Amino acid sequence: MKFDNIIIGGGLSGLTCGIKLAEQGRKCAIVSSGQSAIHFFSGSFDLLSQVDEQEVKNPLETMNSLPETHPYKRVGLENIAGLADEAPQLLDRAGLNFSGQANHNHFVLTPMGTMKPTWLTLDDFTRFEQKDTFPWKQAVILNFTGFLDFHTLFIKDGLTRFDVKVQIKDIAMEVFEAIRRNPSEMRSTNIAKKFDKGNVIDEFAQKVNELSEDAEVAILPAVFGLFNKTVAAELKKKIKKPLILLPAIPPSVPGIRSQILLRQRFQELGGTYFLGDNVEEGTFGNKRLLDIKTYNHGDIKLEAEQFVLASGSFYSKGIVATPDKLYDPIFGLDIDGDSDRAQWFDEKIFNDQPFMRYGVKTDKHFRALMSGEPIENLYVAGSVLGGANPLKEGSGAGISLLTSLHVAEQILMAS
Ligand SMILES: Cc1cc2nc3c(=O)[nH]c(=O)nc-3n(C[C@H](O)[C@H](O)[C@H](O)COP(=O)(O)OP(=O)(O)OC[C@H]3O[C@@H](n4cnc5c(N)ncnc54)[C@H](O)[C@@H]3O)c2cc1C
Incomplete structure (x- = not known):
């Protein structure tokens, strides 16, 4: 050939x-x-x-x-x-x-709750211009019940150093129950596949809106858009508070x-x-x-x-x-x-x-x-x-x- x-x-x-x-x-x-x-x-x-x-x-x-x-x-x-x-x-x-x-390097928030300088950031993620400040004072970190690949306590620890008041909450939804029963199935790519189908987004956004009512910003694991690249953007439109996605343990869905x-x-x-x-x-x-x-x-x-x-x-x-x-x-x-x-x-x-x-x-x-x-x-x-x-x-x-x-x-x- x-x-x-x-x-x-x-x-x-x-x-x-x-x-x-x-x-x-x-x-x-x-x-x-x-x-x-x-x-x-x-x-x-x-x-x-x-x-x-x-x-x-x-x-x-x-x-x-x-x-x-x-x-x-x-x-x-x-x-x-x-x-x-x-x-x-x-x-x-x-x-x-x-x-x-x-x-001119900008900054991104890491899964350790710290700021890291970088060059190009994918539009799923949030760019910051300052490394010593975090623009919000009240944050809620939301995780899927049973998802072990997102280390919320590390993020909370890091953000506390920016004087941010942080709450950690879980989101449970019927649609994730089948994969949650087996911890090895509760991985970022399997969660992403549920969102790719499209019919989960509205219910999920509603839950996020309820859980983030008393926060200024919501933080979620980056598990959106495996085959459907519009999912993260759609969620950002439907969620009322600014949304920060942070990398979870690999495999990386955006990757x-x-x-x-x-x-x-x-x-x-x-x-x-x-x-x-x-x-x-x-x-x-x-x-x-x-x-x-x-x-x-x-x-x-x-x-x-x-x-x-x-x-x-x-x-x-x-x-x-x-x-x-x-x-x-x-x-x-x-x-x-x-x-x-x-x-x-x-x-x-x-x-x-x-x-x-x-x-x-x-x-x-x-x-x-x-x-x-x-x-x-x-x-x-x-x-x-x-x-x-x-x-x-x-x-x-x-x-x-x-x-x-x-x-x-x-x-x-x-x-
Ligand atoms: C785990 C990890 C995570 C990283 N994350 C980041 C990040 O988030 N941001 C960042 O800026 N940098 C990151 N880096 C740095 C990384 O080196 C670069 O970002 C870049 O992706 C490397 O690309 P590459 O194509 O040179 O090599 P690789 O991505 O390693 O690709 C090499 C490819 O060659 C193939 N290959 C090897 N041998 C053969 C063979 N004999 N025959 C056929 N195919 C073969 C492999 O299967 C693989 O697909 C990361 C590095 C690692 C190791």
Whole structure:
């Protein structure tokens, strides 16, 4: 099977790279073995939230101080602002409405009741401009009876530090009784499915209105709109008080919806999405990747002019660590990491962990290196790249989005 471009990995990076290429008329395929980090999505995409233990106010400006090996520096700061404008527009065309600016972090309330700086926030969630104040003095946190994945006491604790008077109340409705009888069924996605059908919204909104009568703001878990993206907006219209949705324990309902919408957009543009297929190896010749072999396709090789490796970091097995080595399990590409295992981690768990910066080595065009030589048509994007600690910096989605759009541009320019 032949394509113009094949992308390995269907996470945020692979999907946005595929969409950009397909929008430019490329015949693309994405091969993805499974779920991605989007299933754990908090509701916001971070660009750069912290550098040298200092909170970042203006990510674009602060990027100047990053090391030359950081993916943002390697994309080139002259390109970053344009790509950061392009990213929300691409997401918007997929039906995902995000707001925020790359030169000014805003804040979101976390499930710990604290404020966190971020770049782009999905419109289900509430943006705040101040981190030290909460705009309301009386809040009610509402949870579904028997839903264990929403930790109301943490939220209450956090909000109390803003001098907010907080009540916690439960909502019981007949429609949730069947899933409530089995605690393993009482999960965010099953609750969301009940709302997707549409006939629950009015009764639920009425209950929320009754329970939030003596509060200024209502807080609920973000379990709305799995397949039906209008649910959260409809609820906000019907609930009389301002409504704040907070992430529950994964799987994330807004995250799964985002993944579905991105995949739909890619397929509507003519892209082919091979779900649940694992890329096992590739054939190389003349410093080029000629084809890839996947588990499901067996002997039917997949060929392309250019390939993109967007297989994620350790979490998605884009890179693997065993007691004696770090490696890319598909091609055995060069890894930017320490060969001495003792240097991989810091015993103090909250310190900057060196292994978080490890990833596949590339040249300046983001082409993968094998034995020190670039593979001419194999590009690398997203969290499989090294050079940053996304957890410490709050830069995960930014790196994934901006490197994938940059790599798509490199491919479009190269052909
Ligand atoms: C659990 C978790 C939650 C996060 N939440 C947030 C957040 O809320 N906000 C934020 O800003 N950042 C967050 N991040 C940071 C995150 O790195 C980025 O946001 C981004 O989603 C990563 O996208 P990616 O496409 O690079 O990798 P991934 O999302 O990891 O996707 C990689 C994909 O490659 C596939 N794959 C791997 N190997 C193969 C193979 N051999 N064959 C075929 N397919 C393969 C995997 O199945 C997966 O679908 C989170 C990270 C993690 C790990």
